[in-house]
Amino acid sequence: MSGADETRRGVPLSDRQRLSWLRLIRSDNVGPATFRELINHFGSAEAAIEHLPELSRRGGGRGIRVTSQADAEAELAAAESLGAVFIGIGEPDYPPALRRIDGAPPLIAARGDLALATLPAVGIVGSRNASISGAKMAARLARDIGSSGYVIVSGLARGIDAAAHRASLETGTLAALAGGLDQPYPPENLPLYNEICSGMGLAISEMPMGWEPRARDFPRRNRLIAGIGLGLVVIEAAERSGSLITARRAADFGRLVFAVPGSPLDPRAAGANSLLKQGAIITTDSRDVLEALEPLSRIGAAAHPVFDEPGGDAPLPPAPPHDNDRASIIEALGPSPVDIDDIIRHTGQAASTVYVVLLELDLAGRLHRHPGGMVSLAFPGP
Incomplete structure (x- = not known):
């Protein structure tokens, strides 16, 4: 694909910065958006860490767990022993399409062929209890799309995900995990996971090493699949399924959503058929995907914001707000989501x-x- 070198722009983190980034993102109540705000305000993760307890206290918190340097070093060592590395959002090996989504993880762990991270990608997801024809369709699409220069992204689940990964092992496949890189799920796909990590494949996760995936972690994993690819193909998805969550996130991110039609009598096809009614691109072979993505693949490496720590002296920390100012802002908030610009106005x-x-x-x-x-x-619960 043209412009591939452009996707590798970025600024590598120093070992000290990487350690501080890991400490910050693993500390309590620090998500991607909060991480970015902290870097913007304090200039570096190292400086932000020093202010976490005070900021939490001023906000009414009773204490906050800040990840220690020893714990972060232990996680880095665990990753290294697995052959994995941590990639910051501003570094050259960070997936460029993922970098542009709302709430992109500041730091991801990656294991396998890092060259795949910056290539154009297409997600393929679907039912865990896939039919024989559904699994065959997933394999055919993955093989043909992969042969055309795209990395195939999926979630390592049984069924459609596994079929897509297996069919693209020779052309490049990327598995997004809901748990740590040392906790692949489900266990039955461990041999497939090992094939991915040791061959033409890559596995990524934003979760800590040793983290066993829980139900609430899979939507976060789905957002990675939706964000990494330029488009997402859905095959055999039920009305209420993780695949439809992934499709909604893909649409929110401005990605193209494709769906393979299925029998109205098969509950596994209800979700994909519903997506088609909502405007998803009908997909019966790889040409439907490749022709729609061809214009996007040419601009996939367009300029993107690079999020990195500035060099030199850190800026002075912002002065604490006056109590009256803080009270007026808190009073303006409620249980309904509001835009920050509206709060300012x-x-x-x-x-x-x-x-x-x-x-x-x-x-x-x-x-x-x-x-x-x-x-x-x-608001606190009852």
Whole structure:
């Protein structure tokens, strides 16, 4: 694909910065959006870590767990022993399409052929209890699309995911995991996982080493699949399934969504058929995907923001907001998501003040962040 070299632009982290990034993202209440705000305010992860307890206290928190240097070093060592590395969002090997999504993980762990991370990719997902014809279709599409220069992305699940991975082992496949890289799921796909990591494949995860996947971790994994590919193909998805969650995220990210039609009598086809009614591109062979993606593949390496730590002296930390200013911002928040710009306009506070207060609330566990930069106040349960 033309322009492949352009996708590798970025600034490598130093070993010290990588350690600090890992400490920060593994600390309590620090998600991707909060991580970015902290870097913006304090100039580096190392400086931000020093201010986490104070920010949490000012937001009404009773304490916050900050990941120790020893724990971060232990995770780095565990990754190294597995043959894995951590890649920061501003580094050359970070998947370029993933970098552009809302809430992209600041740091991902990767194991396998890193060259695949920056190539154009297509996601293929579908039912875990796939039919024989569904699995054959997944394999055919993965083989043909992979042979045309795309990496095939999926989630290592049984059924459609596994069929797509196996068919693209020779052309390049990428598995996004819901748990740590040392905790592939399901166990029955461990041989496939080992083939991926030792051959023409790559596995990535944003979760800590040793993390066993839970039900709530799979939507996060699905967002990686949706974000890495230029498009997403859905094969045999039920009405309520993780594949449809992935398709919704792909559409939110501006990706093309493809769906293979199925029998109206087969519950496994209900979700894919529903996507077609909503405007997904009908897909009966690889040409449907390749022709639609061809214009995107030429611009897939277009300029993108590079998120890295500036060199030199860190900026002075922002002054703590006055209590009255903090109170007015908290009063403007409620359980319904609102845009941060609306908070600024409503309160008349400086943008820097609003962002600091939101950081305080976030680190205290009192703020919910929503897609599109929306926020809401977290209320304690009954």
